[in-house]
Amino acid sequence: MKSMYHINQIPSERPIKKFIRRVVFGKNVFCPECRSRKVVVFEQRYRCRACRLKFTLLSHTWLKGMKLSYEKFWMVLWCWTTSIPVSQTTELTGLSRQAVAHWHDLFREHLPKDHVILGKVVQLDEAYFKGWSLVMGKEQGTRKIAFMMWKTSVERYHAVQFLEQHVKPGSKLCTDGAWIYRAIQHWWPVDHEWDIHKRFEFGKTSEIEGMFGILRTFLRRMYHHVTPEKLPDYVSEFQARFSSPEIFKDPRHYLAKTLSLVPFD
Numbered sequence: 001m002k003s004m005y006h007i008n009q010i011p012s013e014r015p016i017k018k019f020i021r022r023v024v025f026g027k028n029v030f031c032p033e034c035r036s037r038k039v040v041v042f043e044q045r046y047r048c049r050a051c052r053l054k055f056t057l058l059s060h061t062w063l064k065g066m067k068l069s070y071e072k073f074w075m076v077l078w079c080w081t082t083s084i085p086v087s088q089t090t091e092l093t094g095l096s097r098q099a100v101a102h103w104h105d106l107f108r109e110h111l112p113k114d115h116v117i118l119g120k121v122v123q124l125d126e127a128y129f130k131g132w133s134l135v136m137g138k139e140q141g142t143r144k145i146a147f148m149m150w151k152t153s154v155e156r157y158h159a160v161q162f163l164e165q166h167v168k169p170g171s172k173l174c175t176d177g178a179w180i181y182r183a184i185q186h187w188w189p190v191d192h193e194w195d196i197h198k199r200f201e202f203g204k205t206s207e208i209e210g211m212f213g214i215l216r217t218f219l220r221r222m223y224h225h226v227t228p229e230k231l232p233d234y235v236s237e238f239q240a241r242f243s244s245p246e247i248f249k250d251p252r253h254y255l256a257k258t259l260s261l262v263p264f265d
């Protein structure tokens, strides 16, 4: 395995472990199974005196079995939160492309999943990407976006499904003049307005149309190649980055939101 470069953005092992301990256990380590605080430490491991469970800092989190050093782990995560291109991450960490992709999958998988309901004024539009159709909505003037994807072209019932899932009744809905949105207010209670592109009207949907461009640029710049099967996961990641930029400020913010004790059985 190639060795990693050292840069000042990456803390050393001790503060990383200290931070992770704080996120996982709070001020005092307790047993992840019986919650007893009668815990003894020996050689990087913990043992519960009440139920005899042996555990480590990560054994009861989604990072259990981590094979990377803490510093290398932090570097992969830092590169990801900072949107550093994959090719740069492999150079910096000395990890293979596959290893980096594996970690990215894990980071993506553990992003908080909030079901988004858009309200007030909602801009809606559809786009086609790598064999998928993508319907995306944006609450105008905010960073709230929601999307749904299908393997077929978009029909009216897809648009209606999107409204049912993601748009608050009584909202104002702005679309282009596509037929799939015609009379849509009869399927979901919205106040529908639309632009007619042939007449060079674009104002009502300019924010959501801009989003597709930002998405394409993000995917190309950071990942270079995205396989069609995985596209929905990447769009989810994009949504999280756009709507919740605070999670991506640095690894600390991401871990504080995603790393906790997971129930074991």
Ligand SMILES: [Zn+2]
Pocket: 031, 032, 033, 034, 035, 036, 048, 049, 050, 051, 052, 053
């Ligand atoms: Zn215990």
